[in-house]
Amino acid sequence: MKITAAVVREHNKPLTIENDIDLDGLKPNEARVRIVATGICHTDAVVRDGIYPTPIPAVLGHEGAGVVEEVGSAVTNVEVGDHVVLGAAYCGTCTQCRSGNPAYCLHVFAEDFGGRRRDGSTSLSKNGEQISSHFFGQSSFATHANVVQESLIVIDKDAPLDIVGVLGCGLNTGAGSVLNELKPDPGTSLAVFGTGAVGSAAIMAAKIAGCTTIIALDIHDSRLELAKELGATHTINSRDAEVVIDQLMEITGGEGVNNILDTTGIPALLTRAAKSLAKRGTLATIAATASGTEVPFEIGDSLIQGWTFKTIIQGSSVPQVFIPRLVELWKQGQFPFEKLVKHYELEDINQGFEDSADGSVIKPIVRLSR
Structure with a gap:
């Protein structure tokens, strides 16, 4: 399918908004998510500027929130229609993951920064050009994403999708x-x-x-x-x-x-x-x-x-456990993170990066869909 995304094409340069990106079919361990909104995190800026080694061109974004539209054959933790926050990816099989420490996954750089699936493929392309995908298992600076099941965290449907994505990384941390x-x-x-x-x-x-x-x-x-x-x-x-x-x-x-x-x-x-x-x-x-x-x-x-x-x-968290707890704390008024945010449209994403860098905005959130 064709999607719109913000793409890093040069280090230390603004992202470009591109409307004709191809998103490929789901792999068995993925769900397709319509991204409603996604936070801008310092780590996105770090990778944009080449400090961490994600190959470019790339679609970044790792604090997405949205609605599951399709589910791969091997995915068991979400269903079509679920509301989800998207967190960091982890392999799920190494000694740290199986010890309950997915934040310290032995393969964290490949899973979160490699820009490719485990089979070496990318879900994103344009006119035959490969574009790095699966940033933190998601690449949520896009209208849709094929997201690995480890990054999917189901939340209550009464939690506002236009703000809760920021729980996926920075606030979780x-x-x-x-x-x-x-x-x-x-x-x-x-x-x-x-x-x-x-x-x-x-x-x-x-x-x-x-x-x-x-x-x-x-x-x-x-x-x-x-x-x-x-x-x-x-x-x-x-x-x-x-x-x-x-x-x-x-x-x-x-x-x-x-x-x-x-x-x-x-x-x-x-x-x-x-x-x-x-x-x-x-x-x-x-x-x-x-x-x-x-x-x-x-x-x-x-x-x-x-x-x-x-x-x-990542706050030494098990995201599927900890992030829903943060949502509950927010509902009770004990974790009022809505005081930190300011919304931007996708075409204004670079302004969000600038406002975060100069300290005028604490947590920019980019709207992708309604």
Whole structure:
């Protein structure tokens, strides 16, 4: 069938809107989804700019939401008419997947960034030219997508498809990092470096977890104001990185922060974050940074601190379990992620990327169909 999609044809260049893309027939492990809306995530920008190795031309997009229109013969987890959020892909058969850790799939780069199915084919083409598909199992910057069953998460039909797609990656990552991985004790402190979509989700999750000191750090005052609405008890403008340690220690009465979640990937901030931890504290990063990025940590005097550093992917979530839980939390008013979003039409997708990059919009969402 013919579809419309936003295509990456050159690195560091705007996406092109193309109306005559061919979407091939379903493979047995796929469902065809009419995409209603899809979020724009920092990872899309990272791949657009060639930092991660997805072959171009490519259709990106990995926070889709839509309606199942057709189901492959081997798919058992969805039916025609189901409303779905589209999450990250994983192989389902490696030791990590079978241990309940699909976010750490041994084949994550092939599954999410390879641009091809496991048999080497792509579902997208134009006038005989192959276009990379199956980005995160979906490639949702398009009106329709053939989606692998591992990326399909059924949600209640009363959840609005024009906003819930953003739960598929960024908000799943932020909330899951707190609730699934850090698991802070009630009454403890948690700081979030960077209050974009991922960091905002982490702040909301920290409130859900019962943290009583929730510190938001960012260089945009407007984002810090919103962070207060979402649950932050304290804010720090981190533009002057030199004051970060002193301010965090002051807020925590000199004891340091129990858990710190970094979304920035800025080495200098990570170094300061480690120095701001409480004894037995944990520092985690979820930032997508260039290969080879290194962070210097002091390990002499800090030996007696017993602190932990870890990296987290996709909030360490099982998406088919965790994302419906986020929907339920939203219904109860405990996870008000609708405060983060702004909608764009497909022809304005590049403006959405720009607004996200300059901090004027926290979570852009592109509408594909009604």
